[in-house]
Amino acid sequence: MKSIVALVGFLLALVITGYSQNKNAKVVSDDYSRNALTVIFLNYNQYPYAEFLNNSWPKLVIDDKWDNNQVKNITLKAPYDLRPAKIEQDFEGMKQALRSKAEFIDKMKKAENPEYVSPYKSIYKIPNEKRQNYQQLKALEEKQKNEVQNELITEKYPHQIIQKWFNMQQDGTVDLEAIFKRGLYNATDADYHAAMDSKIKDALLKDAGLKLINNSYIVVFDFGKILSIDEQNAIIKNALNEFEKLRNDYNSAEHQEIIATLDANIKNLQENIRKDENGFIAEIKIFLYKLDFNETVAQSLWDLFEEIPDNNSKWKINNATLNNISFPLLMTSILNFPFAESVQYNKGHSLAPEKQASKEELFDMLVRSQFEGxxxxxxxxxxxxxxxxxxxxxxxxxxxxxxxxxxxxxxxIRLDKRFFVWEKQEGSDGNAKSKRKGVVRASNVIVDNRQSTTGNTGLTTFYQVAGKKLEEGMVLQERPDFGMGLVFLSGFPMSPVAYNSTTNYDSPMLFGGRLDANISPLFGMAGVKFLSEFRFFIEVKAIGEVSDTIFNSPDALNSDDDSKLKSNAAIGFGFSKDIHLMKNIKISPFAQYSIASWDNIDFAGQVGLGVRLPINIIYPLSIVPGCTYYTKYENENLSTYTQLSGFYFDASLRIEF
Incomplete structure (x- = not known):
């Protein structure tokens, strides 16, 4: 119980800290311009899955939010050696930990007895490789970022992006068509009206496209050592053989500590064998670089433009001279996805798909899912x-x-995408700052504005989920979330517990936890209109022991202590729909199905219907009172216990992330 309270307290402190950091921020401007993406991947020498990646890459869809800056070369030669797979790193870590354990034991025994001779000869054959600490790993990551950046510049990827922007042909001919088109597409209604009030009108909007060149980004995927499930299983089996050989070397009482470590490693490896699945896994690094098209760089490019007689829409650039210009890149961010995978259950398994996906299709899913992430x-x-x-x-x-x-x-913008709402204020120091006033999500009313504006763009509706009163002129800012909630709950039956209408029990306390996930965005991504904040949840709960108010009364369950009714545990799943009534209050009707055990009786099913009333305290933290009506268990032996059915009241603490 103390550990649960400590965990809840820690999460509460974490939420409050995060809230205080997000509540006030530097000025959040409503000046947003589109960004352009170039997405490539690292290719290692003799990379076994390069062909799969080459085939999957052209299928990537860069969605409407971004301008597509894909270039001809979708691969970049890896500037460093292929990283080992995660399972290989884990195995090496186990071996090093085992050697460290043996060294520690030997050190202690040697201190007790100077004549002590180590029995762990086979363990000392493991190479004594020092594990990299956090600082070393960060230094290695920094080195890799710089190496990838240098390789991008060496292979002229910034030049390829510039050529894409200016539609450069092999003879050096360039034009501004793509830039003008993107400038018009990027313009807002406010930009349009400002341009129409000027003398040069839409030329102003077209020229605005030149500023978008500085919003060019390169995304570099490093998939590392990709493994099929069969390849990973083979690595695990080899590791098991190695540990089992060591285990056979040590079987006496003096080796108990080493035996325990070996047994734990063997069990861990056995649990990682995935004999019922097929597919691919990888540990992925993703680098993000920005093209620094500053004024100095831009001017050096304009100086190369040569006019073409009798042609006001095209120019010429000398390719050799262009290659002499340095287009710098700025390291922007890096991501690590250590558990990337695309797998399916084998044919014949109860969870296997009706039709098995091919290797190519699994690779497509791996690439697509990681790009979306x-x-x-x-x-x-x-x-x-x-x-x-x-x-x-x-x-x-x-x-x-x-x-x-x-x-x-x-x-x-898709269903339930989250936005923060900011208000510009003057701080106590006289400087402007933005203060968060609320949180909203996109509704089903989303305008299709995928065309250049004519000054009369439609409106997308957002419903408020937290905060204070919102006003016109405040700024919406996209803040993606995972759409999940973690709940800690406690409750009790709302009516006395009885057995055969003769034995009364004190109302037992109920404790549990719930994890919910908003599944509405999945329908939004598929272009299907659906209910907002429709959630799937999994719940685990238990009812504690309760004392009989009449001592030594009969107990149908024949427990050792007739004065107590033993606890039960249940796991269930269900669906709920959030309806936001007010700024910080919503109502959530739900239905669920639970499977529970009561004392020594077999598992039995139970349906629950109810409603919850989440109330925001400090977003994303809320308190959630709720009431559930449970049907009787589907088990005749349990039907006489009224605590197994009827109304329950519970109160919970929910953290959204």
Whole structure:
């Protein structure tokens, strides 16, 4: 119990700290411009899965939020050696830990007896390789970032991006068509009206496209050592053989500590064998670089433009001279996905798909899923990637508060995408800052603005999930989340517990936890209209022991102590729908099915229907009172216990992330 309280306290402190950091921020501007992506991958010498990656890469879809800056060369020669697979690193770590254990034991025994001779000869054959500490790993990562950056520059990827922007042909002919088109597409209604009020009108919008060149990013995927499930299983089996040979060397009482370590390692490895699955796994690093197209660099490029007689829309650039210009890159961010995989159960397994995906299809899924994950995580980390827009309309009513903004499908707004709402204020020091006033999510009303504006863009509706009253002119800022909630709950039956209407029990306490996930965005990504914040949840709970109010009364379960009814444990799943009534209050009706055991009786099923009332304390923390009606268990032996059915009340603490 103390450990649970400590965990909840730690999470509460973490939430409050994070809230205080997000509550006030530097000025959040509504000036948002589109970004362009170039996505490539590292190719190692004799890379066994290079062909699969080459085939999967052209299928990547760069969605509407980004301009597509894909270049002809989708691979970059890896500037460093292939990293070992994670399972290989884990195995080496186990061996080093085993050797360290033997060294420690020997040191202690030697101190007790100077004539002590180590029995661990076979363990000392393990090479004594020092594990890299955190600082060394960070230094290695920094080195790799620089090496990838240098290789990108050496292979002229920044030049290829510039050529893409200016539609450069083999003879050096360039034009501004793509730049003008992207400038018009990027323009907001405010930009449009400002341009129409000027003398040069849409030329102003076209020229704005030149600024977008500085929003060019390169995403470099390093898949490391990709393994099939069969290859990983083979590595694990070899590791098992090695540990089992060592285990056979030590079987006497004096080796108990080493035996325990070996047994733990063997068990760990055995549990990692995936004999019922097929597919691919990888430990992925993803590097993000920004093209630094500053004024000095831009001017050096403009100086190369040569006019073509009688042609006002095209120019010429000498390729050799262009190659002499240095287009710098800035390291922006790095991601690590240590457990990337694309797997399926083998044919014949109860969870196997009806049709097995081919190796090519599994690779496509691996590449696509990691690219989607990278876009989300980079958006969380890089401010330039966060869509921003002013609040155009605000519904300030007490019930069902909403705001509207002129962003939509062009910015890849999908159902339930989360945004923070900021208000610009003056701080006590006289400097401007932004203060978070609320949190909203995109509704099903999303405008299709995937065309150049004519000054009358439609509105996307966002419903408020937390915060204070929102006003026109505040700034929406995209803040992707995982759409999940972690819940700690406690409760009790709302009616006395009885057995055969004769034996009364004190109401038992219920303790449990729940993990919920918003599945609505999955439908939004598929382009299907669906309910907002429709959640799937898994719940684990237990009812503690309760004392009989009449001592020594009969107990149908024949427990050792007739004065107590033993505890039960249940695991269940269900669906809920969040309905946001007010700024910080929502109602969540739900249905669930639980499977539980009661004392020594077999597992039995039970249906629950109920409603919860989440109330925000400090977003993303809320308290959640709830009431559930449970049907009787599907087990005749349990039907006489009223605590197994009827109404339950519970209160919980929920953390959203």
């Amino acid at each position: 990278a876009k989300m995580m980079f958006t969380r980390k890089v401010d330039a990637f966060k869509v921003r827009a002013p609040v155009f309309e605000a519904n300030k009513k007490m019930f069902f508060p909403q705001v509207k903004a002129k962003i939509g499908k062009k910015e890849s």
